[in-house]
Amino acid sequence: MSNRFEKISRFKDSSFKIFGMFCTFFGLAMLAIFISSIFNEGISRISWDFITSYPSRNPAKAGILSALAGTLWIIVITALAAIPIGIGAAIYLEEFSKKSRLGKIIEINITNLAGVPSIIYGLLGLEIFGRMMGMGGSILAGSFTLALLILPIIIVATREAIKAVPSSLREASYALGASKWQTVKSTVIPSASSGIITGIIIAISRAIGGAAPLIVVGALAYVPFVPTSPTSEFTVLPIQIFNWVSRPQAAFLVNASAGIIILLGITFLLNAAAVYLRIKRSVKY
Amino acid sequence: MKIKSLIAILAIGTTLFASCGAPKSDENTGTSDKLKGEVKIDGSSTVYPISEAVAEEFRTVQPDVKVTVGLSGTGGGFKKFSRGETDINNASRHIKEAEGKSCEENNIHYLELEVAYDGLSVVVNPANDWVKDITVAELKKMWEPEAQGKITKWSQIRAGWPDTEFHLYGAGTESGTYDYFTEAVVGESHKSRGDYTASEDDNILVQGVAGDKNALGFFGFAYYEENKEKLKLVPVNDEDETNGAGAILPSVETVKNKTYSPLSRGLYVYVNSVAVDRPEVNEFVKFYLDNAGALTREVGFIPMSDEEYAAQKKKYEEFMSTHVKK
Structure with missing residues (x-):
């Protein structure tokens, strides 16, 4: 009898293991197929000219200069806007606010906000930043919209990182006579920093890929100049890629692949930076 | 410490970036x-x-x-x-x-x-050997809102066409292309059956029709032109002899002289x-x-x-x- 049960549970064990392996490899295989086909099609199109040319009706002459510049502007200003607010909110919620019913409601709402479709943020940004605050279709309006989009992600990630700091560290700090702010500043944040950085990078990676909210806010597609200030009009890589993908001429699809490779490159660099910082700063207890 | 240096890096990045956008005046045209x-x-x-x-x-x-x-x-x-x-x-x-x-x-x-001008092109799969031309009335029968769930087979459109299901591909309802097509074919803008494959990206419609023997779709002429080998263009007959007799294929000529009607826009x-x-x-x-x-x-x-x-x-x-x- 017991032998049979053992066999069954062993079978269950091994079949779940196989299922898990299948799931893992399925995702990886899809990613590999996608990346290899993109690289196959686009890598030969990447050249200095491609990076330093403006968009054109002629696919062989078209480039991504204005889109790349727009994307870098957007990353920088979105990060400047979202990181301090996100971390500040997370510290308050985790360390200072009382665990009341209101706190609970705020917590649930922030988690829900992380799942709101990005186009909704686009509409919000258009109304508030674009129209009410008169920013129009500028880089600022786009960046602030994306900052709203990624705030919940930063807040949730930072809170998780702060929660993971053992309370023994805080207690030790208090025992030395440190105030609450001193404890947060010198003990909690440094120990949580690797988790916080990971959250920030994931959030910014999401912002980089956003085309829909920016189109709603008023980002353009054909921009024959590099934006020189945050109030300038702009376009970004995902919009340029989206535009090329929907064109009838096959040569534009090659351009789109090349654009995707550049975009992937930027995200990859950001992720590499995150991994490096995490390894450098991770603390073992 | 870390946060300060991060902000410093971002700030330096911004200034670098702003400075590389200096306008360059290269063209020398000499006009007015x-x-x-x-x-x-x-x-x-x-x-x-x-x-x-x-x-x-x-x-x-x-x-x-x-x-x-x-x-x-x-x-x-x-x-x-x-x-x-x-x-x-x-x-x-x-x-x-x-x-x-x-x-x-x-x-x-x-x-x-x-x-x-653009000629909205009606296309089928190259393996489709029964659709040689189509009338606007037949297109209407396929696309009108009342057809939903009832008109599903080729044989219901014209006698002699096979008794198999057809699959429709067309522009998404938010596009001007959809409004134009429904106005020209169904007779009322923005009204059609809902059970068709809709995409705002015409390349997806091209792929859909190219991979489905029973497909019929419509999109801009350029998308047909660039994918000629994957699609079969269908001549459209508006049953109006005053602007060209019989079924007419969209082409630069027929769109320009308006004989490709009513799908020239x-x-x-x-x-x-x-x-x-x-x-x-x-x-x-x-x-x-x-x-x-x-x-x-x-x-x-x-x-x-x-x-x-x-x-x-x-x-x-x-x-x-x-x-x-x-």
């Missing part, structure tokens, strides 16, 4: 006066390639005028246009009554200029009367009408005749001399 300023265009993604091409060429004449083109769609573009946020709106259909009204409310007068730009008083916008609109003919074929659309462009230009000049100046 150099204009400055900007021309803001938004609207239809169908018309976008034409406006992009014109903007690109305009840069060689007036390098200091910043012409930008957006992709908000015809309707989204008209929303901005009616608030005076853009100077020119690309449109793949005429302005709607409600859109015209909101322009009026904001004191915006406008002029419609036709800039090119015009593409438009709408200009704002306040904006055209700015010399750079005025110059750009004139340049547009002078050069659209040569550029449209290059980006896949069908140019109008020279006389028609001249007529549009005359219409524009009249508008310039009569509209109310602010």
